[in-house]
Amino acid sequence: MEKGEDKAHPYPNLTVELAGLKLQNPVMPASGTFGFGEEYSRYVDLNALGALVTKSITLEPRLGNLPPRVVETPAGLLNSIGLQNPGLEVFIREKMPFLRRFKPPVIVNIAGSTVEEYAELARRLEKVPGVAALEVNISCPNVKEGGMAFGSDPQQAARVIKAVRQATSLPVIAKLTPNVTDIVAVAQAVEEAGADAVSLINTLTGMAVDWEKRRPVLGNIVGGLSGPAIKPVALYAVWRVARAVRVPVIGMGGIMSARDALEFLLVGARAVAVGTANLVSPRSMLEIIHGLKEYLREHNIDDINEIIGGLEVPFPL
Amino acid sequence: MEKGEDKAHPYPNLTVELAGLKLQNPVMPASGTFGFGEEYSRYVDLNALGALVTKSITLEPRLGNLPPRVVETPAGLLNSIGLQNPGLEVFIREKMPFLRRFKPPVIVNIAGSTVEEYAELARRLEKVPGVAALEVNISCPNVKEGGMAFGSDPQQAARVIKAVRQATSLPVIAKLTPNVTDIVAVAQAVEEAGADAVSLINTLTGMAVDWEKRRPVLGNIVGGLSGPAIKPVALYAVWRVARAVRVPVIGMGGIMSARDALEFLLVGARAVAVGTANLVSPRSMLEIIHGLKEYLREHNIDDINEIIGGLEVPFPL
Amino acid sequence: MSLWIGEVVANFLVAPDIYRMRLRVDIEEPGPGQFVHLRCGLRYDPLLRRPLSIHDFDMDKGEIELLYRVVGKGTAWLAARVPGDKVSGLGPLGRGFILPSGKTLALVAGGIGFAPLFFLARKALALGNRVIFYLGVRSREHLLRQKDLAEFGVQLEIATEDGSAGFPGLVTDLLAAHLRNLRFDGIFACGPKNMLAAVAGLAATYSIPAQVSLEEHMACGLGACRGCAVPVYREDGNVTYENVCSEGPVFPAHRVVWKPSWR
Amino acid sequence: MSLWIGEVVANFLVAPDIYRMRLRVDIEEPGPGQFVHLRCGLRYDPLLRRPLSIHDFDMDKGEIELLYRVVGKGTAWLAARVPGDKVSGLGPLGRGFILPSGKTLALVAGGIGFAPLFFLARKALALGNRVIFYLGVRSREHLLRQKDLAEFGVQLEIATEDGSAGFPGLVTDLLAAHLRNLRFDGIFACGPKNMLAAVAGLAATYSIPAQVSLEEHMACGLGACRGCAVPVYREDGNVTYENVCSEGPVFPAHRVVWKPSWR
Ligand SMILES: Cc1cc2nc3c(=O)[nH]c(=O)nc-3n(C[C@H](O)[C@H](O)[C@H](O)COP(=O)(O)OP(=O)(O)OC[C@H]3O[C@@H](n4cnc5c(N)ncnc54)[C@H](O)[C@@H]3O)c2cc1C
Ligand SMILES: Cc1cc2nc3c(=O)[nH]c(=O)nc-3n(C[C@H](O)[C@H](O)[C@H](O)COP(=O)(O)OP(=O)(O)OC[C@H]3O[C@@H](n4cnc5c(N)ncnc54)[C@H](O)[C@@H]3O)c2cc1C
Numbered sequence A, B: 001m002e003k004g005e006d007k008a009h010p011y012p013n014l015t016v017e018l019a020g021l022k023l024q025n026p027v028m029p030a031s032g033t034f035g036f037g038e039e040y041s042r043y044v045d046l047n048a049l050g051a052l053v054t055k056s057i058t059l060e061p062r063l064g065n066l067p068p069r070v071v072e073t074p075a076g077l078l079n080s081i082g083l084q085n086p087g088l089e090v091f092i093r094e095k096m097p098f099l100r101r102f103k104p105p106v107i108v109n110i111a112g113s114t115v116e117e118y119a120e121l122a123r124r125l126e127k128v129p130g131v132a133a134l135e136v137n138i139s140c141p142n143v144k145e146g147g148m149a150f151g152s153d154p155q156q157a158a159r160v161i162k163a164v165r166q167a168t169s170l171p172v173i174a175k176l177t178p179n180v181t182d183i184v185a186v187a188q189a190v191e192e193a194g195a196d197a198v199s200l201i202n203t204l205t206g207m208a209v210d211w212e213k214r215r216p217v218l219g220n221i222v223g224g225l226s227g228p229a230i231k232p233v234a235l236y237a238v239w240r241v242a243r244a245v246r247v248p249v250i251g252m253g254g255i256m257s258a259r260d261a262l263e264f265l266l267v268g269a270r271a272v273a274v275g276t277a278n279l280v281s282p283r284s285m286l287e288i289i290h291g292l293k294e295y296l297r298e299h300n301i302d303d304i305n306e307i308i309g310g311l312e313v314p315f316p317l
Numbered sequence C, D: 001m002s003l004w005i006g007e008v009v010a011n012f013l014v015a016p017d018i019y020r021m022r023l024r025v026d027i028e029e030p031g032p033g034q035f036v037h038l039r040c041g042l043r044y045d046p047l048l049r050r051p052l053s054i055h056d057f058d059m060d061k062g063e064i065e066l067l068y069r070v071v072g073k074g075t076a077w078l079a080a081r082v083p084g085d086k087v088s089g090l091g092p093l094g095r096g097f098i099l100p101s102g103k104t105l106a107l108v109a110g111g112i113g114f115a116p117l118f119f120l121a122r123k124a125l126a127l128g129n130r131v132i133f134y135l136g137v138r139s140r141e142h143l144l145r146q147k148d149l150a151e152f153g154v155q156l157e158i159a160t161e162d163g164s165a166g167f168p169g170l171v172t173d174l175l176a177a178h179l180r181n182l183r184f185d186g187i188f189a190c191g192p193k194n195m196l197a198a199v200a201g202l203a204a205t206y207s208i209p210a211q212v213s214l215e216e217h218m219a220c221g222l223g224a225c226r227g228c229a230v231p232v233y234r235e236d237g238n239v240t241y242e243n244v245c246s247e248g249p250v251f252p253a254h255r256v257v258w259k260p261s262w263r
């Protein structure tokens, strides 16, 4: 039998382990850019993905921010959605039944405006069938309370993660913001507080101005920058964090192609999340998974785990 | 006599006052992207600029970092020059004689690895004819000691600026890094310490990976991201700082056109600096100055100062 | 509602800054008011797709037509395409106009809002409606496809802002004047927001059901990102946000919140 | 050394992935080894200019020629230009080769390093030199302009990596073989860094002055940003950095630090 024909041990191996989950490949959507899966299910076989990650869920429904909510910048996207979501109850009732029909683990992203809200979300999601892990969004730049305020300070971040950790036995992934002086300090604090993995980066805070109308473009004035423009910042953050914590890192920020994904794996990400690219082309993730497989084949690499952290650096920095 | 024909009071008025300097227009080069003026003098009439800003000068000559030192990213440029410069003595002897031949004020950018080095640079530049002001680079991401380490912490930043302030009677401009949790706190600290103006933003720290060779692209691994990619981050930083300090702000980060410059003026910059755009087209600054003039004419605005801070925001954020 | 690569069959200037493009694509039949979401370049600047209404559809040839004004980098890229070039698209997307049959309808277009209403007019006539087409443009050189519309049997009423053809002034003033005597069973509008608001006002005054096609900056185009949300009234009178891309772009005029809190 | 807008006169494929472009420009006379710095697009991706050596110059027509390999987004954009299109450029930039007269010279090109050496060969012959041109390519279909070179009176020595024409193997092995018998007054080389290092070694062994054209990522192209610095030996033997764009791209081979600390 030829290599690659064994169904039980597909060649090359793309599976990675992450916070107790086994992912068939390391590619998943970034929260907020894939809705609740349904919107993309016409274009993407959800069963082909490494995991399914939901838009951030809050306890109560949220309307979101004033429009316009998105504006393009050179090689980037600035958004101020403001966590529009139907709230926990509707999510459990109307979105989970669809999501749990698929094979990949469902990672539910949660956001609160108090520590107690995060804990409450974790408690209530614990019992919901099909929820495989929680991603704790302490890095949203588009809401007034909570969000990034928690993620900007190691102690605050640790408080949220500790509370979530105590409220659930599900794997806990802390999602970090790059808008800090020292993201490593935050990563270490959440690791200490019990996070099973960290995901980074969320968006960079930014704004766009309409020079003709002399006013901000976004209804919310300020938004979060994503896309290829931020990839160098994201790679640097992942590289630093991956060497400073023992828990696995989910890398994201500007991943548009398999090459971009490889770069994140090389700097130490165990898995990658694709955000803005989904908005540009719904089939991006499939192309990335395919491209990774091709790369391994062409280079005769049996296992994607050999790539992870494989960056050759000439000297310790 | 028609409007615009009066040479003593050119119409529209582009002059702005900045830290005691009178600039004939608000457009200057960003440090490090215009060498010492000479390199551009074939392409640009240096007398047409608002000010001349030098590459960062250190006490001793610096070789700079290992190549490659620049790499393009989507709509951005990552550099790790590492402050290559001939040192203070050579600068004074060989570069200042050329620079002082021109009308616009010469702003000398200084960088040190200790507080004392900054003070020493300030002391020695004080007596050099033609030096109009100092820009204190506490934000360079490409050197191991000093640089960004100072700019990342309000207290450290204040220490440097206080020392420079005490060492010179020249106007002092503090150049800030965006790689911090709260740039406003740093701006307020340097204002308190005696800065006459602040300039922002320096580059965002980032890295690029060569996925084929599996190693960092830059010889120095890490570099600073500039260009259109970072404009949203820069605009946001300038907008926040301009409303939080009384001293004027020099805005920069991705300014490629007069429209971009207008956006920075609208969010509150008193002047703007053009960096990466010079590397793309040596005549960028002239086109920006021309474009600003045209804009004012077309909109019947007599004075560019009417634009500054003129952003209409719907509600206080 | 699919992802495809279309081939440019024709792409030519039809009025100042306005181009008409024919694309050969293999897509399901679109309805009037639906749009396609096109990549305008191969790199990351521009990054996002651009939404363009379907201006016409030829089932036999498997071609869609687009009519677009060049306003920025994405549309400039489109304008530079020549026959044989490929363009990546998504669509048809969104909810289009809902047409009755055998009624008297007013179609109201402002500027490039003409794009979807041309297709709508053709479909409306096919369903046995009488169509009066109010077309407002800046100046006579922006008038397009008058002959085609006349051949279909549309009654065309023109307004130009500079008075160079037809009624001198705003198309909504022309419509207002006609509404004093004419009786419509429905109004269908596409154009600048101010115009749509005026149409909604007239529709309310005369109690005529109206459908309007809205615009908002878009990212995914699929209803996933909530980037194109606009405030609309729920049945209970409270305001909520709906996506222009998936719940619109066409909304009943009475559901639209015309003046959000600050703009 | 100026900023100009050139007009594409011709742009065609001459070998797999390799294009030759003629540009009509109003520039001062370039020397062989100098380069132009071209914008490759109208937006910000790609952002920076791309350096290309001057492959030839026709004073009468006011045209420069470029020979380039498509390796990424910038060169792909260039390859898509058609006659009449405009390209913004800077140049001629940098310090080119310094030619003697009446001597016997070895020109050594690896791959696309052929681009500047073609121009150099023509100039060298005009100065009464005898030119032996060592050209190394992957395979015979990458051989270019053999006839032109022969007409000039150049003695062409070919090496192909796959052995499909001429000497089978590396061009530096061919050169090494010839050096055992032939005597050159100067060696001029352009190509991959490994090849240049080998040439420098041979030149040192046989005590022949050699000039090599280096490559480094560039930003300004004007000597201002220090982005393109490479390590070179100063006269005192210490290492310093010089700019490929303004102090190069051509350096005396013995000045180049072939193995910087870690690559
Ligand atoms: C459902 C829908 C259907 C549309 N149909 C057509 C059509 O048939 N013909 C046509 O010419 N135009 C149509 N538009 C508008 C068209 O999408 C924009 O003009 C286009 O996206 C601008 O892209 P650009 O890159 O050329 O301009 P940019 O450089 O991106 O921006 C130029 C200007 O256009 C505005 N703009 C950018 N994106 C949008 C957007 N998504 N919607 C509205 N304005 C935008 C910007 O705010 C800016 O003022 C439609 C828009 C929507 C939402
Ligand atoms: C002085 C000089 C003269 C040159 N002359 C020629 C010539 O005559 N013909 C020719 O085909 N090529 C020449 N090159 C190389 C050419 O500049 C690069 O191939 C080109 O810039 C790649 O641009 P891209 O956008 O297509 O590739 P990118 O997408 O930018 O990158 C593709 C690959 O090219 C490498 N690259 C990018 N920029 C440069 C650069 N400035 N120098 C070297 N490698 C780079 C990247 O690292 C990457 O591996 C020259 C380079 C220099 C420095």
Ligand SMILES: Cc1cc2nc3c(=O)[nH]c(=O)nc-3n(C[C@H](O)[C@H](O)[C@H](O)COP(=O)(O)O)c2cc1C
Pocket: A030, A031, A032, A033, A055, A056, A077, A079, A081, A083, A109, A137, A140, A175, A201, A202, A203, A225, A226, A227, A228, A230, A252, A253, A254, A255, A273, A274, A275, A276, A277, C219, C225, C227
């Ligand atoms: C439109 C949009 C909505 C987003 N919503 C969320 C969200 O609800 N929760 C969250 O944790 N991150 C959210 N993000 C951040 C992304 O998950 C991701 O961290 C970021 O966009 C960087 O990745 P990218 O460059 O691939 O988009 C959102 C991003 C975008 C562009």
Ligand SMILES: Cc1cc2nc3c(=O)[nH]c(=O)nc-3n(C[C@H](O)[C@H](O)[C@H](O)COP(=O)(O)O)c2cc1C
Pocket: B030, B031, B032, B033, B055, B056, B077, B079, B081, B083, B109, B137, B140, B175, B201, B202, B203, B225, B226, B227, B228, B230, B252, B253, B254, B255, B273, B274, B275, B276, B277, D219, D225, D227
């Ligand atoms: C090649 C390069 C070199 C730079 N060198 C310096 C420097 O020596 N000192 C300094 O304060 N800033 C330096 N900067 C930062 C710029 O002055 C500026 O703050 C930054 O590039 C953002 O502006 P831009 O996007 O217009 O380039 C450098 C930037 C670049 C791109």
Ligand code: FES
Pocket: C217, C218, C219, C220, C221, C222, C223, C224, C225, C226, C227, C228, C229, C243, C244, C245, C246
């Ligand atoms: S554009 Fe994403 S929801 Fe409409």
Ligand code: FES
Pocket: D217, D218, D219, D220, D221, D222, D223, D224, D225, D226, D227, D228, D229, D243, D244, D245, D246
């Ligand atoms: S590219 Fe700027 S100094 Fe050479």
